[in-house]
Amino acid sequence: MNIIETNKLTKYYGKSLGILDVNLSIKKGEIFGFIGPNGAGKSTTIRILMGLIGATGGSATIFGKDIKHFGPEIKEEIGYMPSEVFYYDDMKVIDLLRYSGSFYKKDPKVIESRIKELSDYMDLDLRKKIDDLSYGNKKKVNIIQGLLHEPKLIILDEPTGGLDPLMQQKFFDLLKVENQKGATILFSSHILSEVQKLCDRVAIIKGGSIIRVVKISSLADSIYKRIKLETVKPIDKKKFANLKGMGGFTMNGNSINFLFRGQINDVTKIIAGLNLKNMLVEEPDLEEIFMHYYKKRQ
């Protein structure tokens, strides 16, 4: 059974398009990335799933239940972390977290120990007033309130902004632990390296439509390698003319730069005959892949 399944999910804000015919199926135990530039429709999709806005077309199920009719029941098992965090200013961290926990059917003692455990791990002072917290610390409150009821589905809408790299790593580790315990994760971001680090599969969204859904691992396999060479003396371009699977060849003085996908031995044979100063073989990051898909579509 798919944990999240959407069928031609569509949202118009008046006349302007939010998302169009979004089809997603996210499997149990998956860490699913949702990536696209700002305004592409990531938040719209997530807000529909969370019942904050209503779809104008299509349907969606979570845990096999229709989101329109089983909202509260579904949300019992979802941990949601929005990108912007706003809480009741007059509350202390502990009050807010207890208030958050009080909505769930879980045993208050379990929630209390989760709060303790998570706040220790995230290094957050529970006695402070929310109002007095720094942006990064508010984000930590956001993370803890989303995880304190041990949800089976974690939905994150650009949750990492404002976290320092160390804390971000801790946060990702935490998510991985939850994932190993069986939680499914939907992770939306416009930062590709984040998604690359964490996710199994990723949906690329632009202009309100899903362009592609791809496995992160297959992306890396099937994708071009970037090869950079620096020679002692300028060489004859023709040496590379018959190389199969090469693209984007540039030569600038002693530097050679090209993308390659094919038999790596073919490259090494040519390179073996050169007098090299330096050589780099790089995996292009998702950013490049991403641009690749966008360009293809256009």
Next chain:
Amino acid sequence: MNIFWREIKTYRGSTLFWTSIFCLIVIVFFMMYSSFSNDVTGLQKTLLHFPVAVRSAFNISMQSFFTIYGYFAYLITFVSLAGAFQAMNLGLGMLAKEDGGKTVDFLLTKPISRNKVITSKLIATVILLILTNIVFSAVSLALAAVFSTTSLNSTTFLLIAATLFMIQIFFLSLGLLLSVVLPKIKSIIAVSLPTVFTFFAIGAFGAIIGDENIRYINPFKYYDSNFIINNKTYDLKFVVVEAILVVAFIWISYLLYSKKDIQAIS
């Protein structure tokens, strides 16, 4: 229950504030009552010089003004004006405060239906108003018992006191409705102040031109003190009018809010 207690906690300060204001108005007015009731004939003469329109605008009835009931009904005019603000702020604040404080995302992504959110908040605010009114009525009745020169009929007196609650319920439900209908409420007072004053002005205006029908659209005039003093009950047709309006306001609020799009924070 969690939302209920959260709401009670949020508003306990302001409820205490409003309750004190109401009690203060009653105390000040009743302190003046003894000197006022000593010279009834002199005052009656002075008041007769006032045009009828002015008298009715200020809810001064020559028939009953000089009794403790009439005097109390007169001061209730001011209390209910303030009370309308209290109620309307509560009604508007229920949902608008979550929206304005941007906590609405937090609340509505919890496992609770929107209808339950409104219900919890509605019960909490009604209870706050009931508490306000219990204190206000008790303080008023005690003061009246002390200052009244004649024997006091507590039924009549409490019926007049309870008009505050009746008016507040109207403005509570109107506030709730407006908070759902209006797109984005930046300041609650900016909505409640003109609304309450408009209703109050309509009432005063209606009394001046003497148009009876205007009473139907004005909660301040639903519970006429002379009628209560003479009949020891409310005018039933206005109770029905208010009940219909209140139920309609609340029902529409539930209906609209359950479908409302909660826009992302920008």
